[in-house]
Amino acid sequence: MHTVHSTCLERLTPQDFLFIETVFSGNAGITRSPGLEAFFEERNSLLAILEEDKLFQAIIEMPYPLGVSAELYFFVLVRRSLTEAGIDEWRIADYVAATLALHATGNPMSGAFPDRPDVDFTYQMDFLEAMEGLSAYDRFFLQVQCGNQFLVLTGLFPKFLETRASRRGAPGLRYYESVARQAYLSAGEHPLADEFDLRRLYPQLADCFNETRQALNRMADDYLFL
Numbered sequence: 589m590h591t592v593h594s595t596c597l598e599r600l601t602p603q604d605f606l607f608i609e610t611v612f613s614g615n616a617g618i619t620r621s622p623g624l625e626a627f628f629e630e631r632n633s634l635l636a637i638l639e640e641d642k643l644f645q646a647i648i649e650m651p652y653p654l655g656v657s658a659e660l661y662f663f664v665l666v667r668r669s670l671t672e673a674g675i676d677e678w679r680i681a682d683y684v685a686a687t688l689a690l691h692a693t694g695n696p697m698s699g700a701f702p703d704r705p706d707v708d709f710t711y712q713m714d715f716l717e718a719m720e721g722l723s724a725y726d727r728f729f730l731q732v733q734c735g736n737q738f739l740v741l742t743g744l745f746p747k748f749l750e751t752r753a754s755r756r757g758a759p760g761l762r763y764y765e766s767v768a769r770q771a772y773l774s775a776g777e778h779p780l781a782d783e784f785d786l787r788r789l790y791p792q793l794a795d796c797f798n799e800t801r802q803a804l805n806r807m808a809d810d811y812l813f814l
Contacts (some may be wrong), residue, residue: 590729592784596659596685597634604660608637611646635678644668648811658689665807673803675796679789684800687736688744728778735771735790738764739797743804744812765801769794 593599605628628634637643638660647656647664662685670681722730741749742764753760775781776790793800 592732593686593690595682596663597682599659601657604656607656611643658692662688665811669803669807673799680793691740728780731771731775735768738768742801744808746805765797769797
């Protein structure tokens with residue numbers, strides 16, 4: 589069954605919560621507190637913790653990011669970066685971080701098309717060709733993948749696209765931004781967008797895609813080693 593990985597907050601691990609408790613307690617040998625369990629389960633309280641400067645600093649100073657999940661790592665960085673860019677909607681940060689986390693695991697297609705496990709789209713034409721003959725159901729997931737793929741490429745690897753444009757005459761960043769926005773808008777109009785609670789988010793992400801992309805560019809330059 590196809591799915592859309594749209595959240596990090598619901599995929600944090602017990603190890604993540606232990607790390608968070610360690611950051612704020614200063615005690616690496618602590619055990620889980622029943623009181624903190626309830627605190628973490630309340631979304632606004634969890635968001636407040638994940639937005640704390642102390643946690644952000646601990647994340648970016650980690651010698652080995654594998655000490656926490658990709659979901660925690662990217663949510664903290666993306667939430668901070670988007671907020672600084674004036675994008676305050678936490679759902680957008682959650683979706684963008686989930687997309688980056690999924691790509692970081694080396695499985696961006698998320699098993700959506702098991703008959704094509706080696707697919708790695710970097711051109712719009714690849715997506716257009718893959719759309720041919722697909723059902724309306726499968727087209728939704730490919731539109732989502734198109735938006736997500738170009739979100740990652742334009743956000744984390746803009747120099748790759750710029751170099752390819754200058755050397756091979758390939759389209760530039762603006763073109764891929766347009767492709768991603770249209771993919772998200774199309775996905776947002778699909779009936780399945782309601783099933784995954786993405787009806788409102790995709791138009792919002794399309795609307796602020798340029799600002800989001802630039803925020804990710806700064807984040808990649810400042811904090812990531814790609």
